[in-house]
Amino acid sequence: MNTKFETVFRTYSYRLYPTKMQQLELKALFDLQDHAFNDWADFANRGVAQGKSYETIQNEIESHEILTERREDRYALSVTRSHVLTLARRLCDHQIERIRFRLPDRQQRSFTYKTVGISEHYLVIPSIGTIAMRGYRPFPDHAELRYAKILIDCYGAEYRVDLVLAVSLPIAKEQPVRYENVVGLDYTQNGLYVTNTGENAGYPGYRRIAQEQLRRYHRAAARFRPGSRRWYKQKQRAAKLERHIVYQRRNWQYQQAHKLCKEHEAVCVESLDLAGMKQANPSLASKLNDNACAAFFRKLEQILHQNGKKLIRVDQHYPSSQICSCCGAYLGKQPLSVKSITCPHCGVTIRRDHNAARNIRDEGFRHLE
16 A cells, blocks of 8 residues: 655754854844845835836846855845845735835844754854754654754844754545534634633633733833843843743644644634734734634644644634524624523523534534535
């Protein structure tokens, strides 16, 4: 029996510990890259405003050379030019309004290399040299390095590298789906989701917990001159806390995704219009950003696919909260302030999100049949 394989991309992140000299070289590289990006982006923005074609803008960008004394910097400039040209194409096609300039004091700066040298404790970068690395874990078999992204995070307090690998994995055989092993999930502001059994995921809300500490760091930074040593110190503290929140949320989401995959054969969710939800109810924006439900569903779909299971998306216009999950009667549209509903036909009283999760499960299983 021939086993079929598929190519998936995996990101391996490691902490870097450059020397003082290497930190200065990396900063000079990023400064040169930002200077070139902003110059070429200005050409593209002004060209589109003047009604020039993409070919004219491309010729202007390619003819505008950025002077540099180091031969190694030519590769960085070629990568930056290619990036600007890609954005210029999207700008000419009206996919974006303008190309935003890169600010020198932004929280994260990055650069991509096609080839790097890797060992258990060191990373070799062209034009920079050998940098100490920690957190190494062996690569899977038949893995191919596509590119390495060097990042300076948290206002220069953290250096890391993201290695993106192309890995060949056997395609998992699809498993038969039984109704009793299908779960429906309905999004909720408090806890991320509710299952068809009424169980709340109980997302802790890591950003809400750390909000007061973040405010203290930003208020402390406001008391110092921007760019000073003390200002950078407070900004680094705030950025490190932001990074810690991201790691906590990512870890929690992966745990929940693996739990759902282990206990169920298929998961039914509602296709959410997150942008529309934020515009219709701006108070939801902070909670949507905190629980990152879109990122959670992407992780869940990836893990289910690897195990031969399915994520079923129910249409966002399906009235999951307007139908009684017990008798099927139409209850009509209810305001968001109503948390529990009582069916006038069968008399059952049930929480709104629990009722919606049961309907999402039934509608998703109907698509499987």
